[in-house]
Amino acid sequence: KAGVTQTPRYLIKTRGQQVTLSCSPISGHRSVSWYQQTPGQGLQFLFEYFSETQRNKGNFPGRFSGRQFSNSRSEMNVSTLELGDSALYLCASHRLSNQETQYFGPGTRLLVL
Amino acid sequence: GENVEQHPSTLSVQEGDSAVIKCTYSDSASNYFPWYKQELGKGPQLIIDIRSNVGEKKDQRIAVTLNKTAKHFSLHITETQPEDSAVYFCAAGGKSSGDKLTFGTGTRLAVRP
Numbered sequence: 001k002a003g004v005t006q007t008p009r010y011l012i013k014t015r016g017q018q019v020t021l022s023c024s025p026i027s028g029h030r031s032v033s034w035y036q037q038t039p040g041q042g043l044q045f046l047f048e049y050f051s052e053t054q055r056n057k058g059n060f061p062g063r064f065s066g067r068q069f070s071n072s073r074s075e076m077n078v079s080t081l082e083l084g085d086s087a088l089y090l091c092a093s094h095r096l097s098n099q100e101t102q103y104f105g106p107g108t109r110l111l112v113l
Numbered sequence: 114g115e116n117v118e119q120h121p122s123t124l125s126v127q128e129g130d131s132a133v134i135k136c137t138y139s140d141s142a143s144n145y146f147p148w149y150k151q152e153l154g155k156g157p158q159l160i161i162d163i164r165s166n167v168g169e170k171k172d173q174r175i176a177v178t179l180n181k182t183a184k185h186f187s188l189h190i191t192e193t194q195p196e197d198s199a200v201y202f203c204a205a206g207g208k209s210s211g212d213k214l215t216f217g218t219g220t221r222l223a224v225r226p
Binding site: 004033035041042043044045048056058090092101102103104105106107 | 147149154155156157158159162202204212213214215216217218219
């Protein structure tokens, strides 16, 4: 069974630009969660999508948004990038509930200059 | 919301020795406590989890204990090996937080050969 895939793996942007990251969950998984990982803050929950609907949301500004498609693939978008948005963005998929095993992808490393 | 504290932030042990990582949580309604291992350049991977109706769970060299009264849980790794070197994260979640997971800040474990 193929794992969670994230594209692109690395990205360099400048302040003020926007970025879209993509996540393909494990086949059969309907739920996708996104996390931001930084050395200072650790793993911070961004949002979770289930069956194309946002089910949970973390404490991030509105510049961070996401969506999920009918095939469970998910995208997250960050608009008006700031230097502090530089981080590893991780996607995790699970079958139904957050209380099941979450399978993480390798992440997309975003550098904002 | 839930708050998870994890200690120590770094841990160095001799190969063959045991390693213990401790976490405390704030929301008494949390009932799911997974532990993740993250190796360099990879996403976190679940190594063991425990639910609030169980006090201890073991899987080969890895064990987790949960004390709901004190709101803390611990990861125990026995007979450590160099390949155990990684960053370990604890997390807590439950219905009161919408099932989303709150992660600790991580413990960097180094096993000296």
